[in-house]
Amino acid sequence: MSENAPNRETHGFQAEVKQLLQLMIHSMYSNKEVFLRELVSNASDALDTLRFQAVADDSLFENDPDLAIWIEADADNRTVSITDNGIGMNRDEVIDRIGTIAKSGTRAFLDSLSGDQKKDAHLIGQFGVGFYSSFIVADRVTVTTRKAGEQTGIRWESDGGGEYTLEEVAKPGRGTEVTLHLREGEDEFLEPARLRHLIERYSDHIAFPIRMRADKSDEETEKPGEWEQVNRGAPLWARPKSDISEDEYKAFYKHVGHDFDDPLTWTHNKVEGSQEYTSLLYIPKRAPFDMFDPQRQSHGVKLYVQRVFIMDDAEQLMPRYLRFVRGIIDSNDLPLNVSRELLQSNRVIDRIRAGSVKKLLGLLEDMAEKRPEDYDAFWSEFGPVLKEGVVEDSDNRDTIAALIRASSTHDDDAAQKVSLSDYVARMQPGQEKIYYHTAESLAAAKNSPHLEVFRKKGIEVLLLTDRVDEWVMAHLTEFEGKAFQSVAKGALDLGEAETDEEKAEQEKLENESRHLLERLKAALGETVGEVRVTHRLTDSPACLVADEAGLSAHLERILKEAGQSIPMGSKAHLEVNPTHPLVKRMDGETDDDRFGEWAHLLHEQAVLAEGGELDDPATFVRRMNQMLLSLSGDGGNRDGAAA
Numbered sequence: 001m002s003e004n005a006p007n008r009e010t011h012g013f014q015a016e017v018k019q020l021l022q023l024m025i026h027s028m029y030s031n032k033e034v035f036l037r038e039l040v041s042n043a044s045d046a047l048d049t050l051r052f053q054a055v056a057d058d059s060l061f062e063n064d065p066d067l068a069i070w071i072e073a074d075a076d077n078r079t080v081s082i083t084d085n086g087i088g089m090n091r092d093e094v095i096d097r098i099g100t101i102a103k104s105g106t107r108a109f110l111d112s113l114s115g116d117q118k119k120d121a122h123l124i125g126q127f128g129v130g131f132y133s134s135f136i137v138a139d140r141v142t143v144t145t146r147k148a149g150e151q152t153g154i155r156w157e158s159d160g161g162g163e164y165t166l167e168e169v170a171k172p173g174r175g176t177e178v179t180l181h182l183r184e185g186e187d188e189f190l191e192p193a194r195l196r197h198l199i200e201r202y203s204d205h206i207a208f209p210i211r212m213r214a215d216k217s218d219e220e221t222e223k224p225g226e227w228e229q230v231n232r233g234a235p236l237w238a239r240p241k242s243d244i245s246e247d248e249y250k251a252f253y254k255h256v257g258h259d260f261d262d263p264l265t266w267t268h269n270k271v272e273g274s275q276e277y278t279s280l281l282y283i284p285k286r287a288p289f290d291m292f293d294p295q296r297q298s299h300g301v302k303l304y305v306q307r308v309f310i311m312d313d314a315e316q317l318m319p320r321y322l323r324f325v326r327g328i329i330d331s332n333d334l335p336l337n338v339s340r341e342l343l344q345s346n347r348v349i350d351r352i353r354a355g356s357v358k359k360l361l362g363l364l365e366d367m368a369e370k371r372p373e374d375y376d377a378f379w380s381e382f383g384p385v386l387k388e389g390v391v392e393d394s395d396n397r398d399t400i401a402a403l404i405r406a407s408s409t410h411d412d413d414a415a416q417k418v419s420l421s422d423y424v425a426r427m428q429p430g431q432e433k434i435y436y437h438t439a440e441s442l443a444a445a446k447n448s449p450h451l452e453v454f455r456k457k458g459i460e461v462l463l464l465t466d467r468v469d470e471w472v473m474a475h476l477t478e479f480e481g482k483a484f485q486s487v488a489k490g491a492l493d494l495g496e497a498e499t500d501e502e503k504a505e506q507e508k509l510e511n512e513s514r515h516l517l518e519r520l521k522a523a524l525g526e527t528v529g530e531v532r533v534t535h536r537l538t539d540s541p542a543c544l545v546a547d548e549a550g551l552s553a554h555l556e557r558i559l560k561e562a563g564q565s566i567p568m569g570s571k572a573h574l575e576v577n578p579t580h581p582l583v584k585r586m587d588g589e590t591d592d593d594r595f596g597e598w599a600h601l602l603h604e605q606a607v608l609a610e611g612g613e614l615d616d617p618a619t620f621v622r623r624m625n626q627m628l629l630s631l632s633g634d635g636g637n638r639d640g641a642a643a
Contacts, residue, residue, distance in 0.1 A: 021132055046088070141180055145171070154167070199212075263284055300313030434478075489552060519595060523599035
């Protein structure tokens with residue numbers, strides 16, 4: 001490129017691009033051969049896009065309908081070129097796609113990288129590096145491209161530092177040519193045999209011809225030096241399953257899912273009859289970093305019609321709670337000019353979606369039964385997302401509920417996940433409800449005072465710590481005929497788990513504590529709803545309990561953190577344990593002012609015990625210090641130690 005080109009411009013990379021380039025060169029060097037797979041995948045996408053757009057405007061073919069990818073090594077100049085005659089790019093698209101990473105949350109993602117090359121390589125590959133992988137093996141990259149239907153081409157060039165250059169050029173054919181100027185020590189990629197091996201390994205499934213020069217040293221080659229196809233060039237999903245190896249399935253996943261890891265599992269199905277479609281759907285090993293970002297750029301499921309690419313990430317094909325699924329669906333029943341708007345209300349799409357969802361849920365059921373370790377790995381990555389299906393997909397709610405895994409109090413290792421079926425099978429004789437508790441963390445859930453009576457009686461409680469759980473449990477009302485019951489909501493009724501003697505003792509305790517309850521209610525006023533004797537506590541003095549239909553304290557905290565207003569409703573009720581020494585001491589307090597201080601302290605402790613925050617921490621500290629002084633016998637200082 002001429003240094004004095006009159007239309008040459010110099011631009012700075014977006015800061016995130018510069019950081020990613022440096023991290024990639026160092027972290028992904030052990031996987032450097034993936035650059036070819038990534039560039040071939042990009043070329044294939046460009047060809048797919050052209051073929052789809054040409055359905056409406058065949059002039060985009062420019063009298064060249066033979067779509068293909070060409071790869072050539074030039075040993076003299078130490079370059080490798082990957083060329084396609086796909087849709088190409090104009091100037092603005094080059095800047096947007098190469099100079100910028102247009103992904104929400106990119107900065108936070110890059111800041112999360114640790115410097116551990118092996119770990120970061122997985123994360124960067126998961127992020128989707130595409131074109132930038134060129135700089136793993138090249139110290140300079142040139143991109144020459146012309147968008148189909150336009151007259152002027154653009155040349156982009158960079159050494160992977162902080163800048164790149166752009167200039168307009170004449171380019172006879174549409175499409176894109178990426179030329180890698182290899183670094184010292186990367187001569188292996190100048191060997192045609194090495195490139196052919198990588199194409200066979202990573203890109204044999206590409207649905208367009210990949211062409212290289214015929215080997216001049218091969219005596220069996222009739223026309224040495226001429227272009228010949230080196231891949232099968234047929235869509236992998238269209239081949240019989242018996243003809244596809246496991247390695248080929250994995251290679252196709254990496255192409256369609258833009259992932260560097262192998263998939264966890266997949267399902268390949270051909271449906272014939274009243275409708276015809278083929279699906280090849282994968283479940284990844286790891287969740288994308290932006291899975292919960294509403295603006296995420298998902299790779300999702302690609303839609304093909306009669307093997308012609310129609311659109312990427314066709315959200316109508318897969319519900320939101322399966323947004324981690326990757327793959328393709330190829331329909332024979334849709335028109336080639338189908339639009340996103342048409343997909344919104346299309347019976348063919350509805351049937352494809354319903355059938356695909358059942359296949360995927362069946363795949364998960366099979367994995368849970370036959371490969372429990374793999375299912376545990378799946379659940380740790382995607383469990384919170386799958387649970388959204390309880391709310392979103394009423395038709396499959398029971399199936400999804402059976403796939404749920406949760407921690408529980410079944411054993412000391414509460415991190416061990418159990419299924420709802422496991423829980424029901426272990427229910428105590430006469431137990432009619434499935435008990436659960438939601439909390440911010442597993443530690444907070446395990447140590448909650450709400451669990452005390454359940455531990456005493458050996459009743460298992462599910463411990464739910466995903467932020468989505470409150471929402472899910474509002475819609476999951478029963479499982480296998482057993483109703484769900486939060487241990488922190490409503491009046492506790494253990495049914496047959498309580499003996500007649502225990503019920504009589506509880507009634508006696510309530511009668512004896514009426515005066516105490518009245519004093520506590522008078523002292524706390526509107527701070528709480530009711531004040532009542534607890535059924536839940538055995539070791540703690542008090543706890544807070546929401547109404548059966550009210551918001552739990554955990555849900556209120558989630559809403560506040562999200563900046564949402566809390567609906568007006570009844571306040572939490574304070575349940576006290578009259579047998580606790582602290583409560584007994586309060587009951588004997590004759591000074592109403594001091595009793596009021598103790599009452600507020602009791603309430604504040606209950607708030608903290610369930611992970612809440614106090615409105616006035618300083619006053620709590622003053623009350624606590626005052627109580628400690630009084631218990632130590634130094635009650636003369638009524639204000640206690642300074643907060």
